[in-house]
Amino acid sequence: MEVPYTVKPRPDTGLYNAKIGVWLFLASEVMLFGALFSSYILLRMGASSWYVGSEALNVPIGTFNTMVLIVSSVTVVMAWASLRMDDLKKYKMYMGITILLGLVFLVVKILFEYLPKIDHGHVPSEHNFYAIYFVLTGLHALHVIGGLVLNAYLWGPGTKMWETEPEQFTNRIEIAGLYWHFVDIVWIFLFPTIYLL
């Protein structure tokens, strides 16, 4: 006897297991970032001095990265849609683009933001502004890396599943997509909070 509803939705809930699972996981992620943002607010309100984000950080690069992530959010949907239309080739392409965009985000982040900052001595211990900047964006970057690993797997070796269980594979892409959207949304909150306010 297999675990039911791994692929097909359960009639009365209308969802398959993993979809509920990922929503729950994201709920807990919301709590995680919620706590991080609340801490940011608390620290900032209590601080005697605070940097102006737009002066201390590189807004154009941040904006660029925001765009990158937003586009990648679109392509990941396209990847899923392609599978729904039985087009594995297109899926490969869109998923590939998503992964590339994720990589671009990370590389830009590291090369043009983290490294120059550290070079200029703007390390976390300098001020709580940089501390929270590095922790928030760092944790976000970890999430991006996690997403990249997942997507890369689904783009590469994971694709085998398409032959045997296409429906489940499509579900997996949907879930990976949901996660990727979340990573994107977190950034959309992060960017204005840290870079602009």
Next chain:
Amino acid sequence: MTDHHHEEPFWRKYIFSVDHKVIGIQYAVTAMIFLLFGFCLMLIMRWNLAYPGEVIPIVGKLLSEDGMLTPDGYNSFGAMHGTIMVFLGVVPLAVGGFGNYVLPLQVGAPDMAFPKINMASYWTFFLGGVCMLASFFMPQGTASSGWTMYAPLSVIATTGETMWLVGMVFLITSSLLGSVNFIVTVIQLRANGLTWMRLPFFVWTQFVTAFLLLLAFPPLEAAAVFQIMDRVAGTSFFLPSGLYVGGEVLNVAGGGTPLLWQHLFWFLAHPEVYVLILPAMGIVAEVIANNTRKPLWGYRSMVYSIIFLGFMSFVVWAHHMFLTGMGTTMAAFFQTTTMIISIPSVIILSALFISLWGGSIRFTTPMLFALGFLPMFGIGGLTGLPLGLASADIHLHDTYYVIGHFHYVVAPGTIFALFAGIYYWFPKVTGKRMNEALGKTHFYGSFICINGVFMPMFIQGLAGVSRRLYDGGSTYLHAQPVLQWNEFMTIAALGLFFFQIFFIINLIISLAKGEKVSSNVWDATTLEWAAAPSPPLPHVNFEKVPDVYHGPYEYSTNSGGNGQPDFTPQHKKINS
């Protein structure tokens, strides 16, 4: 039906198993060992409380050259006792152990929704435990700033602290994985006909608990990351500037606040205490319904109560922080929510008391422990009320009154409920039954001793004796009138330990040659007993997926005459 899975190698079957039953047992065994370990730490501490500065018998030589417990040792044992008992003992046993083993069976599921994640959850927990244990071997010892790890003390503490934080991150991750699994299993894998209001109360408690774990733990994860940064990267999330530590001004940027840690910690840790109690209530409810041979009284209101309790538990956290300089409005808010949250507990406890009325009470060992739970949790809960009133908390905060309060809920409360669960489900897991005579000795002995340990704490607390005192307050004059209790409590704790030996022996001999019993030894209605063999089949649990036609506790509701059983299993269709 059962033979579609092939023989698995040993390591797949018992070590990296994905079967929820094996994982449940792994969790339970690991947790019990941790409980015993946490207890032993406390015995050493208690010895020192009664006889400060005297050589510790038996293990003294392991602790230090001269065989005594140092103040540092006391603090590190205290922190680890709290951490181990809560995060590595009770939660893994109640949720990881009982939840994993019983919940899928009770909802009629073949396994957890995500068996592999389930396995990952156990092994992450295991890693967390290893981290915590490893810190005992660090050159400077374990974390030692209480289980609450208040900054800045924890930030300036030794490296064991970092281990604690890393271990915590593992434990949090493990809980997240577990809780997602539990929730999805309950939502998706319920048997046909098993509607929400037909779920056994135990399933409800696990369900709510899973939500608490899922949503309350991440903030602590954030806090742990902050504290690791403070310790390793020199940030000052929890440090204001101008601290003078170890003979010099601490060289940090400053600008942080220690209260941030406290908020994040208690935002987890208050829901966490309900994580400790809810599964216990679930177990007790199962055992009581079964042993009174009647349905739970007020099942519905109990369900609504725990849901309400779950929600409320997110908005009371700062009642642990009344004395951190809280203003009137904040204090009023948190006092009010704290009083509100006591009401559902009162409702649940009342319902359990009333459930006894009209029953035909069988005093089996699990029932004794379940009955013991009721007044013990009652005392613990009642003594929470003065703590929840900020103005009374001025006197009681951080005294032994608090220690007494929560131990009554967790030790004779939760631990007793867990014992009830072990005695109750042991035949399910092994097909054998535990020895009743040993079991009853275990109960009566433990019951008397445990009250001897914790009751005097209220007396000391009222006298204003602070907690976490290495010498138990022996140099404080205001402690003098109540000091003699320290020795009394220690002796009682040793007695408590003595009676646990009966349990361990019972466990071993029952495993080896316990009396073989029928599948449904307790004449129970719920699916895990009524619809599955004992022990259940590997991986699939049931010979046939049950369909459910009744509520969970149809005891004595049919005629029951003429040798007919007095109960109606949930999956028995009755033509009427």
Next chain:
Amino acid sequence: MLELLKKVGFTEGYSAQSPAIDSVMSWVHILMLILFLGWGVFFLYTLVRFRQKKNPKADPVGVTNHYSTYSEAAVAIFEIILLVAFSFPVWASRVENLPDNGDAEVIRVIGQQFKWNIHYSGEDGVFGRTVADSIDDQALNFIGLDRENEAAKDDIIPTQGHLHLPVDRNIIVELSTRDVIHSFAIPVMRVKQDAIPGIRIPTWFTPTKTGSWEIACAQLCGNSHYEMKGYVHVHTQKGYEAYMKTLSVIHEVDDYDYTIKSEETLKKVLEALKSNEAFDAEELALLALSQAEAAQAEQELSGDDYEWDEE
């Protein structure tokens, strides 16, 4: 109820705020006792009456009345009363409605691993500036008083761990800490307040009885947390003034070393006291003298002279 609580360890209350807190304590314990006894009796009676032997056939319905709902409602109402009538107002008076500075003695207490430092503002009523950089334990400057600061000149810092107070006066303790969290607790005065690094939190009370009691540290603050004991010495108004005078003289004689460490210093202080014109009344000087001796005794016995005689 209060009597009952006192039988089981509850301390006496020696501050004007104690009765209010004690009444919350007794009312909530009354509620607890009622619930405990009520349900306890019900529980035991049920166990006996419905044991299997006596009652082989269970009644699946059980209780049909609504008494439990009433009792739950009663608990809720009781709790609301406790909150609104007792706890809120008491809390407000403890933390918000502080007495005016004119109507109170303002004293700073600074926690340190593992001692309590006391800081009086002296005659000018203004506290001198304190900065972490000036902390110098060797020079007995535990709180980092900036000695160049004008306001600091007349500040008085008595022996560590000894807080001297006048009786029947409002006392505002401004609490802070130089390192980790401590908690300033005087159980017999129903006073407890955490000292949080980075902020200064006021707490207030009014001692009503002369004598000496202990200050406990209620928050884990490191390995010697258990030793972080202090004393409150409550004097008559006159005794208090004399004590303060003595200290300021010591301060002048011994240049910032407020603790009478040697026989020699003590002699010097006594000399100064006798010749100082500030003391117009001989009576006062004598009082001060006894205080100086007491201060020395404290130092030597580190508090073992628990209740020395006041007048």
